[in-house]
Amino acid sequence: MKTLSFALISAGAAALVIPALAQTQLPNGTGKQIVETQCTVCHEALRITNAGHTREEWDNVVHNMIMMGAVLKPEQISVVTNYLASNFPPKAKSKSSTRSSRRTSMPSRCRRTIPMRSFRC
Ligand code: HEC
8 A cells, every 4th residue: 555655645746846847937028027926826827828819918818817816016017918918929820920821730729728737629
């Protein structure tokens, strides 16, 4: 029985380590620190780095998060929105603007979801 419970404990430890590593993935830039401290209170940064939005959408997301309880000073809102909009643009559009190169293997709403959880797509 000892080996079995040891195996269970190490599996549990591994599950804790993975999300902790995922939090260090925010790219450098003005606003990173605000996002790092204020936006990872309720969910991991992966939730943000996995998302891709236009500036208007990020503006919406940030305001939604504030309504949910994110603590941002009024002057931090545009800093955070700028940071997110320039680092996490919509994923469907590639930067070289080749619109026809859209990958269609997966519905777009599946692509945005967190790979660790199994959402129904
Ligand atoms: C008070 C808790 C809280 C804080 C602080 C918070 N969030 Fe969220 N966030 C949530 C919850 C809850 C959801 C899930 C909402 C849902 O799935 O409808 C979410 C979902 C998200 C999503 C996924 C939704 C989407 O449309 O892609 C993004 C991106 C996100 N948050 C970004 C941020 C950013 C950026 C900040 C910092 C400005 C932030 N969050 C701070 C609670 C919070």
